[in-house]
Amino acid sequence: MIVADRKPVPEILEMVSNDQNILLLGCKGCVTVCNTGGLKEVQVLASTLKIARKKEGNPLKIKEEVLERQCDPEYIEEIRDSYDNYDAIISMACGVGPQFLSEAYPDQRVLPAVNTTFFGGAVRHGVWEERCAGCGTCGIHHFGGLCPIARCSKSLLHGPCGGSANGSCEIAKDVECIWDMIVRKKMEQGRLDDLQQIRSAKDWLTARDGGPRRSIREELTE
Amino acid sequence: MSTLKSGSRLEKVLISGAFAFTGECGPPKGANVDHLKEKLEHLKGNVDAVNVTDNQTAVVRMSSAAAAAIMVQEGVEPNFQMVCRDRNRLAIMSDILGAYALGVRNMLCLSGDHQRFGNHPESKNVFDIDSMQLIAMVKRMRDEGKFLNEEDIDGPPKMFIGAACNPFADPCEFRPHRLATKIAAGADFIQTQCIYNMEKFRDFMKKAVDMGLTQKCYILAGVTPMKSVGMANYMSKMVPGMDVPASVINRLKGAGKGKVAEEGIKLALEQIEEFKAMEGIAGVHLMAIEWEHRVPEIAERAGVLPRPQA
Numbered sequence: 001m002i003v004a005d006r007k008p009v010p011e012i013l014e015m016v017s018n019d020q021n022i023l024l025l026g027c028k029g030c031v032t033v034c035n036t037g038g039l040k041e042v043q044v045l046a047s048t049l050k051i052a053r054k055k056e057g058n059p060l061k062i063k064e065e066v067l068e069r070q071c072d073p074e075y076i077e078e079i080r081d082s083y084d085n086y087d088a089i090i091s092m093a094c095g096v097g098p099q100f101l102s103e104a105y106p107d108q109r110v111l112p113a114v115n116t117t118f119f120g121g122a123v124r125h126g127v128w129e130e131r132c133a134g135c136g137t138c139g140i141h142h143f144g145g146l147c148p149i150a151r152c153s154k155s156l157l158h159g160p161c162g163g164s165a166n167g168s169c170e171i172a173k174d175v176e177c178i179w180d181m182i183v184r185k186k187m188e189q190g191r192l193d194d195l196q197q198i199r200s201a202k203d204w205l206t207a208r209d210g211g212p213r214r215s216i217r218e219e220l221t222e
Numbered sequence: 223m224s225t226l227k228s229g230s231r232l233e234k235v236l237i238s239g240a241f242a243f244t245g246e247c248g249p250p251k252g253a254n255v256d257h258l259k260e261k262l263e264h265l266k267g268n269v270d271a272v273n274v275t276d277n278q279t280a281v282v283r284m285s286s287a288a289a290a291a292i293m294v295q296e297g298v299e300p301n302f303q304m305v306c307r308d309r310n311r312l313a314i315m316s317d318i319l320g321a322y323a324l325g326v327r328n329m330l331c332l333s334g335d336h337q338r339f340g341n342h343p344e345s346k347n348v349f350d351i352d353s354m355q356l357i358a359m360v361k362r363m364r365d366e367g368k369f370l371n372e373e374d375i376d377g378p379p380k381m382f383i384g385a386a387c388n389p390f391a392d393p394c395e396f397r398p399h400r401l402a403t404k405i406a407a408g409a410d411f412i413q414t415q416c417i418y419n420m421e422k423f424r425d426f427m428k429k430a431v432d433m434g435l436t437q438k439c440y441i442l443a444g445v446t447p448m449k450s451v452g453m454a455n456y457m458s459k460m461v462p463g464m465d466v467p468a469s470v471i472n473r474l475k476g477a478g479k480g481k482v483a484e485e486g487i488k489l490a491l492e493q494i495e496e497f498k499a500m501e502g503i504a505g506v507h508l509m510a511i512e513w514e515h516r517v518p519e520i521a522e523r524a525g526v527l528p529r530p531q532a
């Protein structure tokens with residue numbers, strides 16, 4: 001899923017400092033799963049913002065809503081009749097949501113309440129980790145099913161580098177060296193030869209380096 | 223390893239079978255080259271080639287290509303270091319062409335320290351290719367006269383290709399295999415991480431010899447004399463992949479006030495003596511960091527002077 005963290009409250013307050021009436025819009029997709037922008041988080045942020053503004057003697061009216069998804073025009077349309085009742089819309093979805101809203105309602109201000117961070121999952125309760133860099137050409141089967149593009153700090157295809165120590169990456173002890181894991185797995189499997197091939201330079205055209213990407217499924221477009 | 227690949231002095235010295243002795247020099251943190259030239263004076267004639275670091279520890283400095291070209295002008299043979307952190311394949315290839323045109327004949331292919339260590343930790347890194355792919359790319363440019371995209375190079379750069387090896391990084395068992403891959407990719411010579419744990423290094427070299435790696439590549443053992451107990455402690459605790467045994471720190475501590483630096487040099491000299499006799503070791507890479515003025519004395523006491531004419 002897409003993982004996001006909520007922006008600090010002062011940053012959000014600053015964005016709406018001149019507004020009196022806003023729509024706070026959550027999303028039932030990834031941000032609900034990662035406890036950042038679902039119903040509960042919408043309620044908590046709305047209360048927090050209202051209390052802060054009340055303290056300032058400048059109350060803020062907030063309408064709370066949660067859409068099924070904010071990455072789908074069908075659900076974005078659900079607020080067509082009401083979107084302009086507000087001074088601004090704060091989206092608690094990942095970076096996709098506020099953009100779909102901005103595109104659907106060009107005359108409205110849409111503000112992001114979260115920082116979208118990575119594609120990953122929960123490794124334990126309350127902790128999410130990156131697993132995929134969305135490079136567009138998956139090759140994890142070459143590396144024991146583990147992705148060095150996303151998980152090696154240097155995206156090395158021939159690791160581990162000289163900074164790997166005790167299973168940790170050179171950048172910080174609490175960052176695991178994915179190459180340490182890959183090598184140990186291959187050693188256990190007796191397949192170290194897999195790691196001794198010299199791989200050609202990666203084609204980054206399928207990654208963001210090739211420009212903004214688009215996926216077209218012909219059978220669905222007809 | 224009989225015909226010359228680059229014609230560099232370092233290559234000739236290694237082919238001759240002489241024990242190679244290389245040094246290291248960081249480019250200035252500015253455009254003022256006075257200090258660089260002064261440091262080079264200490265190295266000139268005392269080493270076969272001098273590594274020119276490339277924004278080492280991710281701290282911005284004069285470009286290694288420019289500093290290497292200055293070395294050429296000063297009559298010192300550079301070993302041009304190139305990291306994959308700061309440049310994509312276009313910039314890397316173009317810098318190699320430029321450096322070669324300016325007289326550079328050796329290069330060391332590295333991944334590079336992560337920028338989080340450096341003085342611009344908020345910068346974006348590149349890592350378009352990694353050190354292994356860099357080695358293969360430089361070899362292809364030299365031997366096939368081709369860019370990475372298969373286009374012909376008008377005047378291929380004939381570099382003597384170096385790579386790094388850290389026998390002390392984890393997973394330890396994998397290190398000889400990684401070295402083998404670097405050699406297969408095209409490394410002509412290897413410079414190792416600073417060695418302090420001799421026991422571990424002997425084991426590593428034994429494996430490298432048994433695997434036949436030392437028949438295919440020249441290995442230069444990395445030596446950095448400890449200047450102080452503080453430096454030893456720092457390297458032991460703060461530098462990832464650095465293995466400084468307690469015995470080394472204790473020996474420095476035991477040297478007493480004002481005598482630690484001399485003890486550090488003695489330690490380095492003992493290491494160099496052992497490396498001269500160690501199977502598979504073709505030379506020493508002396509990284510006397512901001513201690514270039516001590517290099518003539520270290521070279522003299524190590525018995526590696528005069529350097530062979532190449």
